[in-house]
Amino acid sequence: MRGLGSTIVLVVIGLAVVAGALWALPTYNVYRKQMAGRAAYEEAVQNRRIRVLEAQAALDAARLTAQAEVERARGTNEANRIMAESLGGPENYLRWAYIDMLRETADQQDRQIIYIPTEAGMPILEAGRRPAQ
Template sequence: MEKRNAGKVIIGVMFFIFLFVALLMFGLPRYNVWQQEMAGKAEMAKAEQNRRILVEEAKAKLEAEKLNAQAEIERAKGMAEAMRVENGTLSETYNQYLFIRTLEKLADKGDLPQIIYVPSNGLLPVMDVNKTKSPTN
């Protein structure tokens, strides 16, 4: 009787092993397909998120460029107004002073290594620095 029980146990164990192998043969390919599908969905979601980020960055860059353009326009308007005031109302001596001051600022920054100022009358340099004084006798 024990041999009969041992045979039934062996047959039962073999049946469960066969059933387990059959389930693995059927289930593993389906699981692999499901796993690849989930990985594909995750990759698609990641790509969509990256695309959204790139779109938002492009929008921010466009907005920054628009603001920079507006700032440049305002700066140009201010410079045009300043030039109109300088050219219309300021004396030549004051304009020379502003020019020299600008050169000094450039030299202080290191952009202009040396300043040599040549006095000029119009566009011609003044060569005679010793002006003869007329006798007042």
């Protein structure tokens, strides 16, 4: 009898384990899918926050860049005004800027033609230019 009783106990335990597995596996699958859904939702929320922060950073950078450009323009305007006043007006400043440009480009090898303004304000264009021989 002893062998039959232990066999029945083992069969009952086996059936209990199988019944528990049949009940637990669907419940676990539902739980796992809920957790996967929550994880996907949290990831989407986090990605949205990151995109918002990146957009805010780009906006802030654009505003600061614009402010820097405005300040640079104000500084250039002030420097040009001071220079024009010290040279006797805008005409003399433009003449100085032209001469300075000629000085800066004097070392360039590819420069071949220079247009020099005359008293009438009209340049003499390629006067006396001879064809290459």
